[in-house]
Amino acid sequence: xxxxxxxxxxxxxxxxxxxxxxxxxxxxxxxxxxxxxxxxxxxxxxxxxxxxxxxxxxxxxxxxxxxxxxxxxxxxxxxxxxxxxxxxxxxxxxxxxxxxxxxxxxxxxxxxxxxxxxxxxxxxx
Amino acid sequence: xxxxxxxxxxxxxxxxxxxxxxxxxxxxxxxxxxxxxxxxxxxxxxxxxxxxxxxxxxxxxxxxxxxxxxxxxxxxxxxxxxxxxxxxxxxxxxxxxxxxxxxxxxxxxxxxxxxxxxxxxxxxxxxxxxxxxxxxxxxxxxxxxxxxxxxxxxxxxxxxxxxxxxxxxxxxxxxxxxxxxxxxxxxxxxxxxxxxxxxxxxxxxxxxxxxxxxxxxxxxxxxxxx
Numbered sequence: 594x595x596x597x598x599x600x601x602x603x604x605x606x607x608x609x610x611x612x613x614x615x616x617x618x619x620x621x622x623x624x625x626x627x628x629x630x631x632x633x634x635x636x637x638x639x640x641x642x643x644x645x646x647x648x649x650x651x652x653x654x655x656x657x658x659x660x661x662x663x664x665x666x667x668x669x670x671x672x673x674x675x676x677x678x679x680x681x682x683x684x685x686x687x688x689x690x691x692x693x694x695x696x697x698x699x700x701x702x703x704x705x706x707x708x709x710x711x712x713x714x715x716x717x718x
Numbered sequence: 719x720x721x722x723x724x725x726x727x728x729x730x731x732x733x734x735x736x737x738x739x740x741x742x743x744x745x746x747x748x749x750x751x752x753x754x755x756x757x758x759x760x761x762x763x764x765x766x767x768x769x770x771x772x773x774x775x776x777x778x779x780x781x782x783x784x785x786x787x788x789x790x791x792x793x794x795x796x797x798x799x800x801x802x803x804x805x806x807x808x809x810x811x812x813x814x815x816x817x818x819x820x821x822x823x824x825x826x827x828x829x830x831x832x833x834x835x836x837x838x839x840x841x842x843x844x845x846x847x848x849x850x851x852x853x854x855x856x857x858x859x860x861x862x863x864x865x866x867x868x869x870x871x872x873x874x875x876x877x878x879x880x881x882x883x884x885x886x887x888x889x890x891x892x893x894x895x896x897x898x899x900x901x902x903x904x905x906x907x908x909x910x911x912x913x914x915x916x917x918x919x920x921x922x923x924x925x926x927x928x929x930x931x932x933x934x935x936x937x938x939x940x941x942x943x944x
Contacts, residue, residue: 608894608938615936679897681777683756683785690753690772697752699777701891704941706774713771 597623598643598715603633603659604677605652609700613646613677616704620711628652630659634666641668644695644714649678649685660692673714677702721745722835727755727778728767733796733820737765740824741831752778760788763835768797768809776812783813792834796820804853804944808889811851851886853944856928858886867926877902878921885932885942894939 600622604610607628614624625642627633630651637645645663649656656676663669673695680686681699689697696710723745726737734748749755752773755764760782768775775795782788794816795809801819809817815834818827851858855868863879865872874882880902885893895911903909918940922929935941 606894606896608896611938612892612894612936681781681784683781683788686752686773686781687756690751690756694753694772696772697777698774699780701888701893701897703774703776703890704892704935705890709769 597621599623599625599640600644600646600711600715601625601627601633601637601642602646602677603627603630603651603656604646604648605629605650606648609648609677612704613707616708617646617711620708620715622711622715630654630656634659634662637663637669637672638666641672643672644711645669645672645674646677646711647674649676649680649689657688657692660694664693675710675714677707722763722832723747723761724763724765724831725749725755725758725760726765727752727770727775728765728796729771730767730769733767736821736824740827760791763792763794763831765794765796766814768795776809779809779813792838794818794831794834796822804889807853811887851883853886853928856925858882867928872924872926874921874924877917878924881917881921882925885940889942889944892935892939892941898940 600617602610602613602617602624604613605628610626610628614626617624625636627636631653633647647656647660651659656678660674663674675696675698676689676694677698677700679700686697695714698707698710721743724741725747726734727749728734729750737746749758752770766775766778770778779793779795782791782793793814795814796818797805797820799819799821806817816830858865860883865874865879865882881898884898884902895914898914899909918932922932931942931944933941933943
């Protein structure tokens with residue numbers, strides 16, 4: 594049996610974590626979660642996922658810093674990262690996309706849009 | 719004839735070909751993603767595809783409209799057809815100057831953009847807020863803080879009105895109870911998630927048939943969807 598693509602979701606807001614996990618599971622993915630950035634980096638390094646959904650305002654280090662650390666890990670250098678955040682300032686969005694993010698989704702989000710982005714990242718055409 | 723310029727943010731080859739043909743004589747510059755576009759210095763008229771590879775066009779419009787450096791841009795959002803009045807209204811309410819379902823009639827598209835440029839001029843957009851939100855028979859005036867269904871006034875408490883307005887501004891998006899407590903209750907999370915549920919129930923009942931448009935999502939949040 595082909596294993597399901599794995600999505601790591603890092604978010605300290607339990608509600609959004611649960612909604613995103615539900616959407617990713619419905620899109621056909623196995624889901625692992627973390628409520629803090631450093632835990633997310635650790636999980637991603639020990640078991641590299643196919644996609645990382647990363648909040649920006651996390652309690653320990655920012656999602657941007659977490660993304661930089663993940664990019665330095667060879668197995669994660671090309672893993673798609675989608676930022677998933679309330680931070681809608683132009684400078685923040687520009688910085689996130691400059692980090693090479695595959696996507697930048699503003700919260701509150703459109704569930705259909707998030708589902709499409711997850712599928713496009715883990716099941717590329 | 720004056721030569722106009724436009725930045726086109728789209729990854730769809732069909733949309734690009736349409737724009738080149740409909741806007742013949744314009745100086746067009748194409749960007750295949752929000753990230754590529756944001757590295758430029760946005761000016762004047764910007765045509766944004768609703769489905770970009772790295773961001774939704776609606777989110778990009780909200781980001782550009784929210785920053786003082788880019789708030790004055792002329793923003794035109796294009797969505798995949800067929801035309802939906804709800805998608806058009808939502809795009810305009812979220813800050814787009816125009817919305818088109820693709821492919822629109824080329825002559826009408828060009829005429830409307832020329833009118834927009836002539837009336838406002840690039841960079842001349844005032845930060846306007848809609849005077850009234852209207853969804854079928856449901857009308858909400860943020861200024862007067864009134865809501866009505868048809869001719870009947872809907873009596874809402876201040877909190878219920880704020881909730882309704884928040885839902886209208888975030889149509890089609892999942893809103894968690896935590897976010898509602900932070901953004902609408904304002905005093906923070908002390909009120910607790912049950913307070914949100916109870917107030918939503920009250921709002922649904924006051925809105926009559928429109929109440930069912932506020933749907934529960936997975937038991938942890940809500941979505942206002944037409």
